[in-house]
Amino acid sequence: MALLEQLNQDMKQAMKKKDKETLSVIRMVKASLQNESIKLGKDALSEDEELTILSRELKQRKDSLHEFKSAGRDDLVEKLETEINILQEYMPKQLTNDELEAIVQSTIQEVNATSKKDIGKVMSAVMPKVKGKADGSQINKLVQKHLN
Structure with missing residues (x-):
């Protein structure tokens, strides 16, 4: 609907x-x-x-x-x-931390990110995948954690 x-x-x-x-x-x-x-x-x-x-x-x-x-x-x-x-109630079902973690890790591999310089590249690739299903600040923290 x-x-x-x-x-x-x-x-x-x-x-x-x-x-x-x-x-x-x-x-x-x-x-x-x-x-x-x-x-x-x-x-x-x-x-x-x-x-x-x-x-x-x-x-x-x-x-x-x-x-x-x-x-x-x-x-x-x-x-x-x-x-x-x-x-x-009108938002899509939110992704769990594990699901987000998997999406972030796969996206990091997709864009060949290796350092913190690549955060913008990873974020721009992840955000369309999780639009409305996760908070941007939460995703940013996960990306930073994995790019250390």
Whole structure:
């Protein structure tokens, strides 16, 4: 099922259940999708473009969550954690550490990387393979670990 269809169905369910938080997050995601669609001049976005937008929204919330935690804003932390949980329902299944490790190692061999100078080359080859399925900072740490 396309992401937009899923969002519409879930939005109807949230309205029926009077779940304001879920409804708010779904509306925000739909607005982001529509804005991107308008910006690109397309009627419909590809799955890859939808995933990019979802990842961006999730990353923004995780960054904000970190900032709010360090500022001691527990009221906002709880709200953001709820939003992150709702957004993660629409993301693809996340890769395990072992799966990521295998992808990073095989990519390092594919691009013949040998030193830390090759981190950029490895990262640019790995990221399309794991788009939306893993956090970029986590991948970066693994690449650095293997290129020592």
